[in-house]
Amino acid sequence: MTKASISAAFACWLLGLLVLVSLGGAARAAEIKEVRSPGGITAWLVEEHTIPMMAVEIHFGGGVSLDPAGKEGLANLLSGMLDEGAGQLDSQAFQSRLEDLAISLSFNAGRDSFSGSMRTLTENAGEAFALLRMALNEARFDAEPLERIRSQIIAGIRAREQNPNTIVGQTLFSTLYPGHPYGRPSRGTPDTVATITADDLRTFVRERFVKQNLVIGVVGDVTPEELGVLLDETFGALPDRPSGTVEVPDVMPREDASLTVVQRPIPQSVLMWAMPGIKRDDPDYFAAVLMNRVLGGGSFTSRLYEEVREKRGLAYSVYSAIVPFEHSGIVMGGVGTQNAQLKESLSIIRAEIGKIAREGVTLEELEAAKTYTTGAFPLTLTTNGRIAAVLVTLQVLDLGIDYLDRRADLVNRVTLDDVRRVARRLLDTDAMTVVVVGNPEGVESTH
Amino acid sequence: MRTGLPRRLAPIARAAIVAAVVLAARPFAADAAGLFNPKSFTLDNGLQVVLIEDHRAPVVTQMIWYKAGSADEPRGKSGIAHFLEHLMFKGTEDVPPGEFSRIVTQNGGRENAFTSYDYTGYFQTVAADRLETVMRLEADRMTNLTITKEQVDAERLVILEERRSRVDNTPNGLFFEQMNAAQYLTYPYRIPVIGWENEMRQLSLDDALDWYRTHYAPNNAILVVAGDVTLDELRPLAEKYYGPIARRDVPPRIRLEEPPQLAARRLDMAHAQVSQDTWRRSYLAPSYTWGKSEHALGLQILAQIMGDGATSRLYRDMVVERQMAVQANAFYSASDIGPSQFFLFAIPRGETSLTEIEARMDEIVAEIVRDGVTEGELARTKQRLLSQAVYARDNVQGAARIFGEALTNGRTVEDVESWPDRVRAVTVDDVNAAARFVFDIRRSVTGILRSEKAS
Numbered sequence: 001m002t003k004a005s006i007s008a009a010f011a012c013w014l015l016g017l018l019v020l021v022s023l024g025g026a027a028r029a030a031e032i033k034e035v036r037s038p039g040g041i042t043a044w045l046v047e048e049h050t051i052p053m054m055a056v057e058i059h060f061g062g063g064v065s066l067d068p069a070g071k072e073g074l075a076n077l078l079s080g081m082l083d084e085g086a087g088q089l090d091s092q093a094f095q096s097r098l099e100d101l102a103i104s105l106s107f108n109a110g111r112d113s114f115s116g117s118m119r120t121l122t123e124n125a126g127e128a129f130a131l132l133r134m135a136l137n138e139a140r141f142d143a144e145p146l147e148r149i150r151s152q153i154i155a156g157i158r159a160r161e162q163n164p165n166t167i168v169g170q171t172l173f174s175t176l177y178p179g180h181p182y183g184r185p186s187r188g189t190p191d192t193v194a195t196i197t198a199d200d201l202r203t204f205v206r207e208r209f210v211k212q213n214l215v216i217g218v219v220g221d222v223t224p225e226e227l228g229v230l231l232d233e234t235f236g237a238l239p240d241r242p243s244g245t246v247e248v249p250d251v252m253p254r255e256d257a258s259l260t261v262v263q264r265p266i267p268q269s270v271l272m273w274a275m276p277g278i279k280r281d282d283p284d285y286f287a288a289v290l291m292n293r294v295l296g297g298g299s300f301t302s303r304l305y306e307e308v309r310e311k312r313g314l315a316y317s318v319y320s321a322i323v324p325f326e327h328s329g330i331v332m333g334g335v336g337t338q339n340a341q342l343k344e345s346l347s348i349i350r351a352e353i354g355k356i357a358r359e360g361v362t363l364e365e366l367e368a369a370k371t372y373t374t375g376a377f378p379l380t381l382t383t384n385g386r387i388a389a390v391l392v393t394l395q396v397l398d399l400g401i402d403y404l405d406r407r408a409d410l411v412n413r414v415t416l417d418d419v420r421r422v423a424r425r426l427l428d429t430d431a432m433t434v435v436v437v438g439n440p441e442g443v444e445s446t447h
Numbered sequence: 448m449r450t451g452l453p454r455r456l457a458p459i460a461r462a463a464i465v466a467a468v469v470l471a472a473r474p475f476a477a478d479a480a481g482l483f484n485p486k487s488f489t490l491d492n493g494l495q496v497v498l499i500e501d502h503r504a505p506v507v508t509q510m511i512w513y514k515a516g517s518a519d520e521p522r523g524k525s526g527i528a529h530f531l532e533h534l535m536f537k538g539t540e541d542v543p544p545g546e547f548s549r550i551v552t553q554n555g556g557r558e559n560a561f562t563s564y565d566y567t568g569y570f571q572t573v574a575a576d577r578l579e580t581v582m583r584l585e586a587d588r589m590t591n592l593t594i595t596k597e598q599v600d601a602e603r604l605v606i607l608e609e610r611r612s613r614v615d616n617t618p619n620g621l622f623f624e625q626m627n628a629a630q631y632l633t634y635p636y637r638i639p640v641i642g643w644e645n646e647m648r649q650l651s652l653d654d655a656l657d658w659y660r661t662h663y664a665p666n667n668a669i670l671v672v673a674g675d676v677t678l679d680e681l682r683p684l685a686e687k688y689y690g691p692i693a694r695r696d697v698p699p700r701i702r703l704e705e706p707p708q709l710a711a712r713r714l715d716m717a718h719a720q721v722s723q724d725t726w727r728r729s730y731l732a733p734s735y736t737w738g739k740s741e742h743a744l745g746l747q748i749l750a751q752i753m754g755d756g757a758t759s760r761l762y763r764d765m766v767v768e769r770q771m772a773v774q775a776n777a778f779y780s781a782s783d784i785g786p787s788q789f790f791l792f793a794i795p796r797g798e799t800s801l802t803e804i805e806a807r808m809d810e811i812v813a814e815i816v817r818d819g820v821t822e823g824e825l826a827r828t829k830q831r832l833l834s835q836a837v838y839a840r841d842n843v844q845g846a847a848r849i850f851g852e853a854l855t856n857g858r859t860v861e862d863v864e865s866w867p868d869r870v871r872a873v874t875v876d877d878v879n880a881a882a883r884f885v886f887d888i889r890r891s892v893t894g895i896l897r898s899e900k901a902s
Contacts, residue, residue, distance in 0.1 A: 048503065051841055091757075092758060092767065099756055148770065155794055158723040159794075161723075164616055265719060266616045267615045268612055268615065270616070313604025313605045315608050316605055317612060336616075338608065368553050382506055383841050385841075
């Protein structure tokens with residue numbers, strides 16, 4: 001029961017975004033070291049010897065959007081299979097080793113990337129990296145764990161099938177990106193997950209786990225020299241580059257102002273909206289981030305929060321976000337309001353978007369957004385794992401090892417005119433795609 | 448990855464509703480200590496202050512915990528503790544509405560609040576040199592809150608929307624409420640933290656002010672500060688801002704006594720929004736501070752052995768070997784003031800029926816009661832828990848939460864600090880005695896949540 005105004009369904013996802021939107025001003029920036037192993041593998045490292053542990057983040061370019069047609073869910077299934085047996089260790093043996101040594105190892109399939117997170121005590125680091133090496137190079141994909149994990153994923157898809165937050169998100173993306181991989185459900189469907197074979201998993205590993213695609217961030221109780229040795233032992237056997245390349249095409253989200261109502265007998269309608277946005281390398285990126293902070297990105301201080309929640313009590317959760325992908329970008333947002341008043345929430349959201357598009361934001365709002373954006377980021381760097389994730393992001397986005405020192409300046413340089421320009425460019429309610437799940441009064445699909 | 452299911456469905460544990468949202472790290476891993484070496488002092492007005500130092504980054508978190516949660520609410524006023532939590536952001540004589548959040552975010556800070564059965568808490572995470580600012584603000588609203596009828600009327604709509612999104616829109620949320628109402632005969636954990644809708648609609652300005660004046664006092668609160676600050680810096684700040692607030696008489700926390708539970712209960716809910724059937728059971732269980740608390744540690748270890756992770760008994764038996772379930776877990780937390788619950792949970796696989804799931808679950812429980820756990824299982828579990836304690840040091844905000852909850856619920860700094868030693872001392876006999884004690888079907892609620900179509 002918190003005052004948090006970001007819907008739980010998207011909280012995890014937005015947390016991911018925060019890493020992208022709020023890098024900067026970190027007190028530890030100067031301590032980032034680039035480690036190059038004797039074998040030529042690079043990782044960024046922050047040494048932190050206070051606690052006898054380390055956090056490791058690895059990232060391979062290319063995510064679920066590369067799943068072959070008909071095999072949607074491949075990357076996600078693989079993320080569940082890499083710790084289910086490798087080398088001489090079957091599933092139970094591998095899991096026992098992880099648990100007995102208190103090593104946490106997990107993988108995640110994102111839209112544009114496949115990532116892994118590991119946490120280990122220093123005393124078990126050798127064993128932890130060995131298990132990671134086995135997972136990446138020698139995963140077994142035995143029949144029992146494959147069918148077990150497959151059944152878990154299908155049960156998970158079924159369990160979420162009727163969840164309004166899932167329905168609204170999937171419908172939004174299938175509407176925005178028809179015929180493009182971004183429009184498909186990341187976990188696939190029960191039918192597509194059923195078709196994936198161990199050979200499909202092996203092909204994925206062979207083609208995608210290659211040094212050229214690999215980015216590594218490490219934070220913790222390890223020296224550059226020690227890490228160099230571990231890097232070679234762990235990643236040295238991976239192929240240098242992929243045998244072939246599959247490209248995901250750049251894509252514009254749909255912008256024909258469609259409104260889709262998915263009827264469900266629930267008391268609260270859940271709404272999401274989106275319109276074309278920008279990619280992370282857009283020169284207007286920070287102007288857009290600051291604009292969004294004023295619109296609906298500030299949890300308890302935004303215009304949407306004020307108008308929809310604070311003044312009228314129309315919602316517990318109302319928000320907006322700038323969401324850049326590798327091949328597209330959107331400005332999006334959402335709200336949950338009882339059926340009878342959903343229409344009112346939507347018209348207020350439209351009005352507030354239109355107002356910023358026409359008038360921009362005030363100097364006071366811009367300054368407040370700047371102090372937040374520059375000040376908030378260092379506050380998130382409180383655990384080794386979070387810092388390791390930032391080290392990966394900096395490399396993936398090619399922001400430079402000194403980026404944390406420069407970021408505040410990039411934010412502070414944004415002018416009122418910049419925000420006005422980017423607002424005119426992005427905020428267009430005539431290009432707004434809307435999806436509602438529930439039984440909203442007086443709101444009907446446009447098609 | 449063994450799918451996100453078990454954790455997503457975690458709200459079968461009462462406190463997880465809150466914990467999952469605020470600071471995810473929770474299991475007793477983080478309960479571990481002796482590692483944090485907190486410092487503590489008490490102001491003349493009775494406010495206890497706890498400091499957990501962490502100088503790795505120039506960041507500090509302030510948390511204030513009030514010893515007042517939904518289980519302390521007057522009859523018929525369910526939801527008032529949580530409602531006041533929202534209203535605490537509406538301003539004071541000196542700080543206009545919205546100003547608190549504006550000041551915090553302008554400084555780059557993050558803030559939130561949380562309400563549970565046994566406590567209400569507020570926190571801010573800010574750059575270390577802004578600690579004074581948030582202390583001034585938090586101390587101010589401990590005693591100077593001003594709220595109007597208009598604010599109360601608007602915010603009541605917000606908590607009703609919150610209830611819709613957390614509970615009414617999701618069959619799991621609804622069923623969780625029904626399970627708790629069946630588990631507790633009189634103990635107030637039977638009432639949802641967010642409140643029953645009909646009672647929430649009636650909550651008034653006077654109800655909110657009564658709650659505030661009754662429970663919000665320095666001698667009824669714990670201040671936890673975690674991060675880049677020393678005791679020498681903290682003490683004068685706490686004295687300056689919290690020190691002047693007068694001590695007030697606070698009613699003792701008297702909770703209704705739970706009568707003997709003599710009959711197993713079963714709930715069966717079919718719902719159109721369910722597309723995956725699930726099985727669950729809760730057994731009434733002691734906590735650190737309620738009932739046979741000598742079993743609390745044994746139950747923590749039992750839950751690990753039975754149902755935490757891919758090598759646990761339930762997972763190995765039902766998911767890996769028999770392939771009758773896609774998920775099978777056990778969960779227990781000892782930190783509530785009142786009666787806790789030991790949970791079992793499973794999702795059937797393929798054509799397996801919920802009846803078969805329950806039958807196998809009953810057999811496994813019977814095996815544990817009859818044969819107990821092994822020395823090997825105990826040793827491995829201890830080792831794992833104690834290793835986790837090292838990771839807990841990496842999350843100072845999680846540590847702050849552990850101390851806040853413990854102290855608010857009547858335990859001491861020493862209780863938390865000695866947790867690793869007490870884990871080391873647990874024997875197989877302790878675990879087996881705890882298992883024999885808790886697995887009493889008469890004190891249980893078995894719940895089936897299934898698709899309406901299947902009925």
